[in-house]
Amino acid sequence: MQREIQECLAILKQGGIILYPTDTVWGIGCDATNPEAVKKIFQLKQRDDSKALICLVADDRMLKKYVKHVPEVAKDMFDIPEQPITIIYDHPQNLAQNLIAEDNTIAIRIPDDDFCFQLLRRFNGAIVSTSANISGFPTPKSYKEISEDILKGVDYVVNLHHDKIMAKPSSIIKLESDGKVKVIRP
Template structure:
């Protein structure tokens, strides 16, 4: 695993794109603070940049670095979630501008997967995490279902967990800084 983390971090530092296993489905990722890398993800997915992408962080301390105002209820949601849960936050800081939604929000998930946590900690910044498909196409449920276009469009494919099947996208909720919770995707 350590070699894969080192290889992935090298690609991320160079502004490249990764294809990597996450705590949900296989994802396309890049440095969430690098606008040029984020633009490459939108181009590969053929996705309009007005449609925001998700970021992964390994833990709450990194989350707090990029989201200065977090409602208290958020900590309970993170601690008590029984499946991967992405939360949309208001007013992110230090993130590539083309990753932030037009309403100044950002979707972030605290990754539960050991590989993702170790990778992001070593890299030291959040990663983009978007499903490994062209926009509008079905989300691949396994590595074997990822299209050649995606495989050829990234700079590095992590060689771990390729045999895993049945990943599901995370649930998504919005928690405003005043604590109002709204379910976006169950």
């Protein structure tokens, strides 16, 4: 696993994009602060750049680097073990501008996965995590279902968990500024 992390770090630091297993599905990732790398992901996925992407961070300390105010209710949700939860936060900061949604929000998840955690800690920053599919096509449930276009379009493919059937994508919730919680994807 350490060799895979080293390979990913080298690619991420050069502005490249990686294909990696997350706590939910296979993801396409890059340095979340690099607008050129983010642009490569939008192009690879053939995705409209007005649709926001998800970021992963290692822990709540790292989260504070990218969100001006983390609501207390979010901290309670970090410990829900049943299902991975991506939270949409207001007022992101220190991220590539083309990663931030038009309404000035960002979707961030703290993954419960050893590989992701170690990669994020060693990278010491947020990494984009978007499903490994062309926009409009189904999310692959295993490495074997990832399209050839995606495999050829990334700079590095992590050589772990190629035989594992991945879980479904995370739930997505938005924390409204008035304290309300809105479910975007159950």
